[in-house]
Amino acid sequence: MSLRPASSSDLLIDGKLTPGGGGTFDVVNPATEEVLGQAADATAADMDAAIAAARLAFDTTDWSRDPALRARCLRQLRDALLAHADELRELTVAEVGCPVFLTHGPQFEGPVNDLGYFADLAESYEWTTDLGRAKPMGIKNVREIRKEAAGVVGAITPWNFPHQINFAKIGPALAAGCTVVLKPAPDTPWCAALVGKVIAEETDFPPGVVNIVTSSDHSLGAQLSTDPRVDLVSFTGSTATGKKVMAGAAESLKKVFLELGGKSAFIVLDDADLASACAMAAFNVVTHAGQGCAITTRLLVPREKLDEAIAATRDSLSGLAAGDPTDAGTICGPLISAVQRDRVEAYIELAKTEGGTIEIGGGRPADKNSGFFVEPTLISGLDNSARVAQEEIFGPVLVILPHDGDDDAIRIANDSPYGLSGAVWGSDTARIDKVVNGVRTGTMGINGGIWYSADVPFGGYKHSGIGREMGVAGFEEYLESKAVATPA
Template structure:
């Protein structure tokens, strides 16, 4: 794979590999701070050409109408990515700082495998449905519904799980018959470019159907929601940026899918195995250094066992520690950049100012290089504290006491977000009842895993609009047309 071996990557525009008109920018290893190589730096003109290519491919080719071609191409892409899995794995560990164990799941292998799900979904989907005959206003008519691709999709993605999020947009969008302009995050250009190179070389996807535009300009993606040639914007990132995407799309009444922030609660009931629950909460918040929007970052425990829970959670966090993401046993690797480390340290300072106690952690990890922060447990605060309400995106867990199921639900729901959550209890029916009252898009009960290609993912409230993955995620990329004829 030349992106990895040549230490450089380009733009994919209209079926060709381009150097980009803005020069090049560096991509670095967050565990060592060493420069890995360079990526093509796109300008607004490059993105304009990519949008034009996607528009032509949708309007002037048969891609949107040829289900068999789309199914074949998605299966080709999935197979090709699997064949390059080990190269992609090493690249992902190096560029993302992703722990090696996680690349066997949501950081690589799982989203690649999910492409087959979307291919099969398109192959068996009911694209037309006969509604039968009716007599509106006394005129017998036979009606059909027809599902059709929306058109050109502008996909804007973050750096934390680049393969999962890039492929969770590309898979269903392409299966539905759309063309795509993908603008990945500046921190992880190679992950997107490597997939683009494999797609270009090893699939029959026509020119212009997929365009991948890398840039060090975080603001370049704002061009997509404001461009009249783009029919839908699919954005994953912060809630603040999501608001800006909505505002830019509003003048054109452009469809938007938004998967945004989270401050999810891990609720421990009074009949739960406290040690096991607290251990799992610690593991979860440390996974990929806490850089996941759906990770549970508020731990709600029974007040009468609060001290015991604090001790058990702190012990688990100390046992996890930080490590080299290349090592199989590492759970908590580096943060993506110095900028992100500064952000997390800013919240640690805020926690101290708000009166929080660092039971463990609370500082940079003692390592010579890399953007590492210690797994941190903050006690002594209420749910009104900013560190209990705002997304930190680091290995930082706030522990809060609750006074029973009703109070736990109240605290969990007292958040501007509603992306994910977890409930642990000894009585399964009771735990399910609490889970049913949480206003979140996903909930794990007693360790249940909600992730999967067939499982819709998204949030309530300020955690987003719409669903990604599953049938619901596929249908985000479809329009509905009604056709009527005289009966």
């Protein structure tokens, strides 16, 4: 079976592939600006049907009570997707604009293989916990806690790492026994729609358990948030939109998981290998053109080494030019759209008006006549109060800031509305631990350490979100606890 849509992809509703009631909308290659094809454009009526199917499947089937079936279906999905790996890799690079090397990690293979982790968890998880005997009010009882699926999950996902984020939601939700309605971003509909095709044609998922609704209409995400038939909303995206999701969910008091923005700090201590640290900071910020919420976009270096750090970072960025994402050597591909490119360019202009210096980059690559490319950019000469140091840009833009010692670096890192990720480089273990313990953020890498894995919970403090995704903690976001007592 070929996954490439002949002309357009379909919705998956109640186990059936179906066209969208709104016709279709274009899928654009961000590296070439060419139209790849079309995706089904769902309407509010389509979303209503998907929610109804998920509700019916949860309420009337044994899906939520059959972990063996759930594990089998998740492994079927994993194996079927891997069987289509070459085709999906090509389509992902074309639709997302991500460098092809990333499809061997978080842009495809990583999250697909993570489905196996959640299948294993469905089988091994302790669904019942014995609390032993007690005598409340003098009456002997045997008590236990049972874990049960939360119900119907509305998953709303962004465009930057579509496979990673789609599977980070539907994987644990399905393993927990929930049914799902997935609303992917309109910039990357095929990454979700083609998974729907595999589910419908190559797995045993019962009808209605997974529903995938692509649409150019952002209000369909709001529909998921407000519909009382949805028990939990899992959203990844901007903090501004996350607040709207939370407000919409409040009317029906549904559970909400939010993974939002970041402005993460890369802290270099005065005993670190400065050249290595600056090279890693440069590599991080240009990966996938900086389009990652956990990417470190503030580089904090010792004040006395600022000039040296600027030179080292500038040299590293000069070798990481924006390029064709199909080239195996490309690290920095295009931005997702003209809208996103305009946003990034506006921030670079803002940095200039705020008094910043563009050390390298700052424009569009001279050798690119098409595609939504922006040069890797380093900004100096500003302090942490500048908007480009406080706001999420979502592009290959790094702001370098001086600090006056470890305590000052912690202060600057925490002087942000966000708290998603971070990094620290140094030699003294005690000083590193002080920084790690002092920075209020959900993940930290030490000297290049990589925390990304299926078993590691991911999420943030403050405006970076509520709850955790991945790992056992992420799995348990999709569960409810029920206390049961029986007379002894």
